[in-house]
Each structure stands twice: as structure tokens, then as C-alpha cells.
Amino acid sequence: MKQFLITAAGVFAGLMIFLVGVPLILVSLALGATTTPVPSRAVLELDLRNNLTDQAPQSPLAGFGRGSVAVMTIVETLRRAETDSHVKGLLVRLPEGGMEPGMADEIRQALKRFRASGKPVIAHSQGLYPGGVVTSTYMVGAASGELWMQPGASLQVTGLATEDLFLKRFFDKYGVTPQYEQRQEYKNAVNTFLYSDYTPEHREATLSWMTSVYGAGLAAAAADRKTDAAALQRTLEAGPYVAEDALRLKLIDRVGQVREAEQALLAKAGDNAEMVEFRDYAGGRTERRARGSDSIALIEAEGPILTGRDEGASPFVSNAAIYSDDLADAIQRATRAKSVKAIVLRVNSPGGSDTASEQILDAVRAAKAKGKPVVVSMSSYAASGGYWIASEASAIVAQPTTLTGSIGVFGGKFALGDALARFGVDVRQTDVGGPYTGAFNLAEPFTAPQRAAFSRWMDRIYANFLERVARGRNLPPERVAEIARGRVWTGAQARELGLVDELGGFYQAVERAKALAGLEGEVQIRRMTPMESPLEALERAMGVSAASVRTLAAAAWVFGDPRAEGLLDRAVEARLRSEGATVLAPTPIR
Incomplete structure (x- = not known):
């Protein structure tokens, strides 16, 4: 009876995916093949x-809904809209x-x-409240031609604050022993487990980047509103205000x-x-894109860095x-x-695996060896492994506020034996x-020899990181060791230290790539980011169970749709391979 229910559930899931998912994909493909006319006068x-x-998400199915918008989509679309007469x-x-x-x-x-193209921009706010870097939101509003606020709305752009949780006393109370190595003292990602307050280095580093980010946002907003930065800072910090007071000021x-x-x-x-x-x-x-024309490849990378391939469960x-x-x-x-003469690698990453980062960096080296410059464009952050993959690029372009560097490593474990023993x-x-x-057993702390061996391993990884930065940035190793330390x-700040070549955004990186490749005039940007096709995404979605795949195959035969049958052939083949089968024929025998 249990097996019957499991099989029935698989059959139902398969039918739902076939009857709903396939039409959804076909509709999306049809919509993607057409262009919605833009009104002759559009705002x-x-x-x-x-x-x-x-x-943008790498799976086309993840784009359904109204959940998020990508910065790269915004900047590329506005670039097109600049010259669109509509x-x-x-x-x-x-x-x-x-x-x-x-x-x-x-x-x-x-x-x-x-x-600058002569088209008006209005930014409208229904209130700016503390939470995150609200100065950056105000800065974006200031960059518009006109900044509006809803009547009675609140403007609370009075500074920048951050909070960190420290769990040491909690761990001490419940018998959890965190055992981590850091290279070096500014690598503070695990300080929340080890201490009950900021260390001097942690506080220094946090205040340093906060002051830089806050100052950059105020300076940009003041420049766009054609006022003095110090005066703007004094006025904002004297808040909060309601919209009517903000207008008066x-x-x-x-x-x-x-x-x-x-x-x-x-x-x-x-x-x-x-x-x-x-x-x-x-x-x-x-x-x-004109066939054979010179182009610059755009490759995007966002999120933590992991080894392997994207085999996520849900597209x-x-x-x-x-x-x-x-x-x-x-x-x-x-x-x-x-046709690709240079590569722009767009990075937005807090880091991750050192071995995964090294694999990506090796591909960057290989591109350079073939005479193709690689320019890294950094978004909000390119830290730790995110900087590792950028370290030997031909050039690095970052925003003034990009959190970058964090040249260091950490690793370790929690010893939970005492905590678990309290619960039997x-x-x-x-x-x-x-x-x-x-x-790395769960119960016991490192022994002294184990801790020493682990520490030596961490030292080696840190040394590898320093070596790559020194070579890629053409800096003396001792200078890298001085400015790294996690x-x-x-x-x-990174620009002044030689860790970044230029301050700017994506299109500044494109111009840098053009210059390094010796290209002039308009150049095609060819997106080569790893992306799933709609069919590949649907195949992954259909990998619910062997029973559901068989059901889909039968349904395709019943409906007599050759396109569906071809898609299902590929799905069945992928399913068989995932289960360890060797598929010798392009079409599995039913």
C-alpha cells in the first residue's frame, strides 16, 4: 500500500509538471520570441x-513572478533607453x-x-527609515533630476549603524566549544562565536569601512544636489524630518x-x-550580434563560491x-x-572555497595567456574568495563602496560533545x-597535535592567497602581508593600496577591456554567463522520480506531441544517467 501511494504521488506530480510545466515553458518561449511594442511616448x-x-537568475524558471530585479539588468536597459526615441x-x-x-x-x-541624454528622471520616496545603508538610498534619489517625497513621509537619514551578535557566553553556558583558526587578526567572520564583544581589530576594521561608505554616499549626494558635503551631513544628522521639513531644508x-x-x-x-x-x-x-564581429564577453558570478556544477534541486x-x-x-x-577579444568578469561574492576559487583563477590565467585581457567589475563586494578569483586579472574596477580584499582565511569546527551530553x-x-x-569529530575538541596540523594547513592556504595577490597586483610580498591580514x-581604500586599478561601474570596466584589447568604437557585449536553457530547466524540474518520468513518457506518447516526446527523451536519458546507467542510444528504448 505504501509503495502504491508513493507511485501514485509520483504519477500525480509527473502529470502536473507535464500538463502545467510544459505549457508554461512553451508560453515563455513564445513570449520571448516576440517583442512587446513600446508606445511612441513612454515613461x-x-x-x-x-x-x-x-x-539575473541563471535558471529561466526562476524569473517567473515579481520577486526581484537585477542591477545588471537595470544598467544595461537604461543604456539602451538613453538612445531609444520612444x-x-x-x-x-x-x-x-x-x-x-x-x-x-x-x-x-x-x-x-x-x-545626460536629456531625459527627465523623478525619484519618489514614501519614506526613508533606518535599516541598512539608508544613505545609499538617499544618494540614488539625489542622482535623479527631482527627488519627491509623499506628504507626511519620514526622512531618517541620520547615519549608518550595524549590529553583530556575539555568542560566546551562550556557548559557555550550554557547553559548545568553537574551535576556529583565523588568518589574520582582522579576519573577523567567526568572532561572533569566539568573543562576547568586538576585538580592537574587529572594531577598527568595521569603523573603517563604515566611515568610508558613509562618507562616499554623502559626498555623492552632495555633488548631485550641488551643495556642500559637510553642510549636508550636519543637516541630515540633525533629523529625522517629515517630508515638509525636508523640503524646507x-x-x-x-x-x-x-x-x-x-x-x-x-x-x-x-x-x-x-x-x-x-x-x-x-x-x-x-x-x-553580427556574425564574426569583435565582441567583449560578459561573464557574471554572484554568491558564495563552491566546487562542482550547479545541480540545484529546484530551478x-x-x-x-x-x-x-x-x-x-x-x-x-x-x-x-x-570573435571575443576581451572578457569582463562581473563579481559579487563574499568568498567561499579556496580550491574552487583557484580553479576559476586558473581559467582567468589561461585567458590572459591566450592574449585575451580579463577585467573584473566588482559590485557590492568581492571579498576573500571573491578577491582571490580577481587577484590576477588584467585590471580590477570597483565601486568606491565595494567591500573588497579580506585577504585571509578561517576554518574550524564546533565541539558539541558536552552540549549534547546535557540532553542525554x-x-x-x-x-x-x-x-x-x-x-573533525563532532564531540571532542582538537587534540594538541591535531590543532597544530590544522594550523599549519591554514598557514599554507593563507600563504597561497598572499602569493597570488602579490603576483597579480605586482606588489612586494611583504607589502601584501602588511595590508592583507583578513x-x-x-x-x-583598495584603490589607494593598489588592490584595485580604477573606481567605477560596469561600463567603466567595459571601456578598460576595450582599451586593453585595442578595440575602438562600438563593441558588442556578448553575454556568456553560465545559463540554463528553458528546456534544461524543465528537465531538472521533471526529475521528481523514476515513476513520474515514466508517466510523462507515456503521456507524451498518448498526446502524440513529437516536441514533447523529444523533450521527454532527454529527460529520461538524464534520469537514467543520474541513476548510474550507461545510455548507449540517443533515444532510450521504451
């Missing part, structure tokens, strides 16, 4: 209140909280370029409702102008991560492509081999 509405990511203006809806500083910098630069340009902001832009656009959602306009683009969920096999393969494909749980280990074999720098 785009860009809503930044949803979740912001740096890059687009007459832009309305930006600001979030109520903070924005990641690097992403805010990129959007600010895109808005300024759009305004010239912190904003107008108090009004969203509807009124829309009407103002439509009036400027002319008769019969229409509001168009930014997503719809962005989705209507069809890129065409419907956007779970950004960098997989070393996928990213290295993409760089190698760009290296082999004759005993952990015992059996092992054979050398004394280091059981080092410390996080902002892009502006």
Missing part, C-alpha cells in the same frame, strides 16, 4: 522596492530602507548617464503623491504618453551561487571564441589511520 517606471540582486522619461520608486552601497553606486551612475525637491509624479513625467513626455513597467521594457529586448528558486566548474567553463568558452546524547567515534583522521577595505 519607464523602475521599482527598487523589491529585492535587488546584482545579476522613451521620454523615468520614474524611480525608492525603497524605504537601505541599499547595498555598491549596487546603489552602479544605479546612481546609470541614472546620471540617462539624465532643501533635502528634497517636492512633496507629492506617486500619482502626481507620474502625471508630471507624462506631461513632459507629451500627448498620449504612457507609463511602462521597467520589467516589460527590459524583457522586450532582442540582442543581435524555480533563484539561489545565487558560483560553481567553479560552470564559471571556469564559461571563461574557457570565451577564451576559445575567436552521547557521540562516539571509531577511526583508523593517522592521528589527524578524527580531527581586513576588509572599500573600493576607494
Whole structure:
């Protein structure tokens, strides 16, 4: 009976995927093949209140819904809209909280370029409240031609604060023993487990990047509003204010409702102008590239760095991560492509596996060896492993607020034996081999020899990191050792230290790549980011169970749809391979 219910569930899941998923994919493909006409007079509405990511999801199925918008989509779409005669203006809806500083910098630069084309921009806020780097949100609003606030809304841009949890006393109380090694004293990612307060180095590093980010945001906002940065800082820090007070103090340009902001832009656009959602306009683009023309490859990398390939369970969920096999393969494909003359690697990563980072860095080295410059464009952060993969690039371009560096490593374990024993749980280990074999057992702390061996291993990884930075940045090893130590720098600070070549955004990186490759004029940007096709995503979605795959195959036969049958053939083959079978024929025998 149990097996019958399991099989029935698989059959039901298979039928639902076939009857709902296949039509969904076919509809999406059909929609993607057409371009929605843009009104002759259009005002785009860009809503930044949803979740912001740096890059679009790699699975096409993860794009369904209205959950998030990608910064790279924003900057590329605004670049196109600058020269589109149908687009007459832009309305930006600001979030109520903070924005990641690097992403805010990129959007600010895109808005300024759009305004430079002569098209009006209004940013509208329904309130700015403490939470995250709210200065960055205000900075984006200041970059528009006009900054509006809803009547009675609150403007609370009074500074920048951060909080960290420290768990040492909790661990001491419940018998949890954290055992971690850090290289070096500024590598503070695990301080939350080891201490009950900031160490002097932790506090110093945190205040350093916060001061740099805060100052950069204020300076940019002051420049865009044509006022003195110190005066703006004094006024903002004396808040909070309501919208009417903010207008009186010239912190904003107008108090009004969203509807009124829309009407103002439509009036400027002319008769019969229409509001168009930014997503719809962005989705209507069809890129065409002349065969054989010179191009610059764009390869995007966002999230923690992991070894292997993206074999995620659900293609419907956007779970950004960098997989070393996928990213290295993409760089190698760009290296082999004759039309590609340079590569821009867009990085937004807090780090991850050192071995995965080294695999990606090796692909960067190989591209350079073939005469193809690799320019890294950093978004909100490119730290630890994120900087490792960038360290030997031909050039590095970062935003002033990009959190970068963190040249250091950490690792270790929790010894939970005492904590579990308090709940009547005993952990015992059996092992054979050398004394280091059981080092990472759950129950016991490291022995002295194990701790020493682990420490030597951490030293070796740290030394490897320093070596790559010294070689890639052409810095003396002793200088790298001095500025590394696990410390996080902002892009502006990193530029002064020689860890970054230039301050700017994505299109500055493209210009740098063009110069290094000796290209002039307009150059095609060829996106070569690892991406799933809709069919591949559907195959992954259909890998529910062997029973459901068989059901789908039968349904395809019943419906007599050759396209569905071909898709299902591929799904069945993939399923058989995943179960260890060797598929000799291109079409499995039913």
C-alpha cells in the first residue's frame, strides 16, 4: 500500500509538471520570441522596492513572478533607453530602507548617464527609515533630476549603524566549544562565536569601512544636489524630518503623491504618453550580434563560491551561487571564441572555497595567456574568495563602496560533545589511520597535535592567497602581508593600496577591456554567463522520480506531441544517467 501511494504521488506530480510545466515553458518561449511594442511616448517606471540582486537568475524558471530585479539588468536597459526615441522619461520608486552601497553606486551612475541624454528622471520616496545603508538610498534619489517625497513621509537619514551578535557566553553556558583558526587578526567572520564583544581589530576594521561608505554616499549626494558635503551631513544628522521639513531644508525637491509624479513625467513626455513597467521594457529586448564581429564577453558570478556544477534541486528558486566548474567553463568558452577579444568578469561574492576559487583563477590565467585581457567589475563586494578569483586579472574596477580584499582565511569546527551530553546524547567515534583522521569529530575538541596540523594547513592556504595577490597586483610580498591580514577595505581604500586599478561601474570596466584589447568604437557585449536553457530547466524540474518520468513518457506518447516526446527523451536519458546507467542510444528504448 505504501509503495502504491508513493507511485501514485509520483504519477500525480509527473502529470502536473507535464500538463502545467510544459505549457508554461512553451508560453515563455513564445513570449520571448516576440517583442512587446513600446508606445511612441513612454515613461519607464523602475521599482527598487523589491529585492535587488546584482545579476539575473541563471535558471529561466526562476524569473517567473515579481520577486526581484537585477542591477545588471537595470544598467544595461537604461543604456539602451538613453538612445531609444520612444522613451521620454523615468520614474524611480525608492525603497524605504537601505541599499547595498555598491549596487546603489552602479544605479546612481546609470541614472546620471540617462539624465545626460536629456531625459527627465523623478525619484519618489514614501519614506526613508533606518535599516541598512539608508544613505545609499538617499544618494540614488539625489542622482535623479527631482527627488519627491509623499506628504507626511519620514526622512531618517541620520547615519549608518550595524549590529553583530556575539555568542560566546551562550556557548559557555550550554557547553559548545568553537574551535576556529583565523588568518589574520582582522579576519573577523567567526568572532561572533569566539568573543562576547568586538576585538580592537574587529572594531577598527568595521569603523573603517563604515566611515568610508558613509562618507562616499554623502559626498555623492552632495555633488548631485550641488551643495556642500559637510553642510549636508550636519543637516541630515540633525533629523529625522517629515517630508515638509525636508523640503524646507532643501533635502528634497517636492512633496507629492506617486500619482502626481507620474502625471508630471507624462506631461513632459507629451500627448498620449504612457507609463511602462521597467520589467516589460527590459524583457522586450532582442540582442543581435553580427556574425564574426569583435565582441567583449560578459561573464557574471554572484554568491558564495563552491566546487562542482550547479545541480540545484529546484530551478524555480533563484539561489545565487558560483560553481567553479560552470564559471571556469564559461571563461574557457570565451577564451576559445575567436570573435571575443576581451572578457569582463562581473563579481559579487563574499568568498567561499579556496580550491574552487583557484580553479576559476586558473581559467582567468589561461585567458590572459591566450592574449585575451580579463577585467573584473566588482559590485557590492568581492571579498576573500571573491578577491582571490580577481587577484590576477588584467585590471580590477570597483565601486568606491565595494567591500573588497579580506585577504585571509578561517576554518574550524564546533565541539558539541558536552552540549549534547546535557540532553542525554552521547557521540562516539571509531577511526583508523593517522592521528589527524578524527580531527573533525563532532564531540571532542582538537587534540594538541591535531590543532597544530590544522594550523599549519591554514598557514599554507593563507600563504597561497598572499602569493597570488602579490603576483597579480605586482606588489612586494611583504607589502601584501602588511595590508592583507583578513581586513576588509572599500573600493576607494583598495584603490589607494593598489588592490584595485580604477573606481567605477560596469561600463567603466567595459571601456578598460576595450582599451586593453585595442578595440575602438562600438563593441558588442556578448553575454556568456553560465545559463540554463528553458528546456534544461524543465528537465531538472521533471526529475521528481523514476515513476513520474515514466508517466510523462507515456503521456507524451498518448498526446502524440513529437516536441514533447523529444523533450521527454532527454529527460529520461538524464534520469537514467543520474541513476548510474550507461545510455548507449540517443533515444532510450521504451
